[in-house]
Amino acid sequence: MNISQHDNQGFWSSRLLFVLAVTGATVGLGNIWRFPYMVSEYGGGLFILVYLFFIALIGIPVLMAEIMLGRMGRHSPITGLRIIAEQNGLSRHWQNLGWMATIAGLLILSFYSVIAGWSIAFIFRMAAGVFDNVSAQGVSAIFGRLVGDPEKLLAWHTLFMMLVYVAVSRGLHAGLERTVKILMPALFLVLLLLLAYAIYSGHFTAGVQYMFSSPTEHLDSARGLGFAVLAAMGQAFFTLSLGAGAIMAYAAYLPRSVSIAGVAVTIVLLDTVIAITAGMIIFPLIFANDLGSVSFSNGLDARYGPGLVFQTLPLAFGQMPGGALFGSLFFVLLVLAAWTSAIALMEPSVAYLTERWAMKRRKAAKTISVIAWLIGLGTIFSFNIWSDYRPLSEIAIFSDKTTYHLLDFLASNILLPLSGLLIIFFAGWKLSWKTTEDELSMGKEYCGYAAWRIVARYITPLLLIIVFIYSLSKALGRLAFP
Numbered sequence: 001m002n003i004s005q006h007d008n009q010g011f012w013s014s015r016l017l018f019v020l021a022v023t024g025a026t027v028g029l030g031n032i033w034r035f036p037y038m039v040s041e042y043g044g045g046l047f048i049l050v051y052l053f054f055i056a057l058i059g060i061p062v063l064m065a066e067i068m069l070g071r072m073g074r075h076s077p078i079t080g081l082r083i084i085a086e087q088n089g090l091s092r093h094w095q096n097l098g099w100m101a102t103i104a105g106l107l108i109l110s111f112y113s114v115i116a117g118w119s120i121a122f123i124f125r126m127a128a129g130v131f132d133n134v135s136a137q138g139v140s141a142i143f144g145r146l147v148g149d150p151e152k153l154l155a156w157h158t159l160f161m162m163l164v165y166v167a168v169s170r171g172l173h174a175g176l177e178r179t180v181k182i183l184m185p186a187l188f189l190v191l192l193l194l195l196a197y198a199i200y201s202g203h204f205t206a207g208v209q210y211m212f213s214s215p216t217e218h219l220d221s222a223r224g225l226g227f228a229v230l231a232a233m234g235q236a237f238f239t240l241s242l243g244a245g246a247i248m249a250y251a252a253y254l255p256r257s258v259s260i261a262g263v264a265v266t267i268v269l270l271d272t273v274i275a276i277t278a279g280m281i282i283f284p285l286i287f288a289n290d291l292g293s294v295s296f297s298n299g300l301d302a303r304y305g306p307g308l309v310f311q312t313l314p315l316a317f318g319q320m321p322g323g324a325l326f327g328s329l330f331f332v333l334l335v336l337a338a339w340t341s342a343i344a345l346m347e348p349s350v351a352y353l354t355e356r357w358a359m360k361r362r363k364a365a366k367t368i369s370v371i372a373w374l375i376g377l378g379t380i381f382s383f384n385i386w387s388d389y390r391p392l393s394e395i396a397i398f399s400d401k402t403t404y405h406l407l408d409f410l411a412s413n414i415l416l417p418l419s420g421l422l423i424i425f426f427a428g429w430k431l432s433w434k435t436t437e438d439e440l441s442m443g444k445e446y447c448g449y450a451a452w453r454i455v456a457r458y459i460t461p462l463l464l465i466i467v468f469i470y471s472l473s474k475a476l477g478r479l480a481f482p
Contacts, residue, residue: 010172011255017177019263020184021250022067023270024340026240027187029115032334033309035275036211036282038235042228045212048276050229054236054463055268061452061460062242062420063264065427068439070251071260076351077101077245080252081426090430097422101245102348104415106368107407108244109345110375113164116338117156118310119331121146126327131318139315147383154380160335161373164342168350169365172253179343187336190329191277197326198284207284211276230470237467238412239271241341243419245348252351261442261452281330282313289316309334346372378403397476413475417468421461428456 012018039047073080078098085094125131131139146152167179198204241247254263317327346368353364378386382404391406392398401409427436433453442448 011253013173013177015258015263017180018250018254018258019266019270021176021180021340021344022247022263022267023274024180024184024187024337025246025250025344026267026271026341027274027337028241028341029112029309029334029338030239031271031275032278032282032337035235035239036279037308038231039211039279040283042231044210047228047232048212050232051235052272054233055272057455057459058233058236058463058467059240059242059268060264061456062237062424062464063240063247063267064260064440064452065424065456066242066247067251067254067260067264068436069423069427070248071254071256072439073248074252076252076355077248077348078352079355080248084431088431088435094426094430097419097426098245098248098348100415100422101243101248101419102352104411104419105244105246105345106349106372107375107411107415109164109342110372111379111404111407112338112342112345113160113372114153114157114376114379116160116335116342117153118146119334119338120160121152121156122310122314123328123331123335126314126317126324126331129324131314131327132324134315134318136311136315139311139318142314143310150380150384153383154377157376157380158373160338160342161369161376163339164346165365165369167339167343168346168368169362171361176250176343176347180340183336183340187333187340190333190336191274191281194281194326194330194333195277197322198281201284201288201320203287204280204284207282207287208280210287211279211283230466233463233467234471237417237420237464239275240268241344243416243423244345245419246341246344249347249351250344259442260440261448282308285313285316285320289319375407378407409475413471417464417471421464421468424456424460424464428453428461 012021043050069084070077070080073084075083076098078095081098082092082095084090085092125142130142134142167175169175170178198207237243313330314327317323317330320326346365349368349371350361350364353359353367354361357364359367382389382402386403389403390399390401391403392401398406398409436453437449440449440452442452
């Protein structure tokens, strides 16, 4: 099926640019701060092996389905799914799946921008030597002053949204492609420089051995092993930015001559290599300063998320020779990863406005930027003036959640996994064998298409249901997770 392009965006200039663009969409803050933590918490090398197993059963099938649907639709996820459904005799209400994915991407963009703003602020703080020889309590206080100041957070949030707007507003060739050509090589270069720094830290071997070591104490029981498997399933889905409409939006510009299976495998390999490399950078730095059990005055976990990135690592860089320079580079890496992901998250909404309301692309990008910026205010204020405000305090399961936590819960724990499940169901069950076989063009060698269809119809949906239940239960505190 080859539906004509609705606008004049055209196609990606090369297969490589598409691969780099989608890799940029998948490589985000989660690769840098979530993957190393999970490796540490759930079994080191064993977790990595289990993760790779589920990447094959969850990540690659859903990624292929999203690329296939995006290329078939040749429009935004909302319009594209409606067109595909109508041309295959299905209900046009399947466009609601596009709405779900697009809204999820927009919500994530709103709080992603705020956290990316922290990274920009830390570039300058690291470069100025603010963290040199500072204690854990001192680092905690610096971070606390940043997130406690709504005006500063607003300024950094605004700056980051402007960076995203500039890239998206210029269209495919002058905007997305040109940005990808600059940002992705820069990201790889910074990653290699930081890896070299970690190697010369003197604790590279210890850090890598720890990363690929035998299971941790959490895996000494069937229960611990079960949670590790569930965590690996979740990471295999969430690491690729699936369910947010970004992949479908980018694939709308993909030429039919490009192999979907080939680019999907390449993207997954690049995403995995970058995540593992991030761990090979972070663990040696932590070992070099013996920071594995550092606690901070604000209660943030020093091993995970903001606690790891904005407190433990600045503390480590502050104690090391050249730490100011390489610490700055680390936060440049975070900003580059966030920037490429945010551009992809904005694209589905912008594409829809240009189609549905015939908006000029600049106006559409400006509109979505303002909407995301406004929603982001809820996240900003959740860390300071609204820190005690609980919008749904009357509902027991949400009584402890701030505005930011509710946005994150809705987007990450409901919309993303549900979108991923419906995408694979639509591609595997609602579209015919002939339709999907023609679009994937995998050939009959080694029964490649038949294998994808079996996995997409029976195995991946079951695993995604488990991921959905696991993610929801963990977020609501219904299960006691280690």
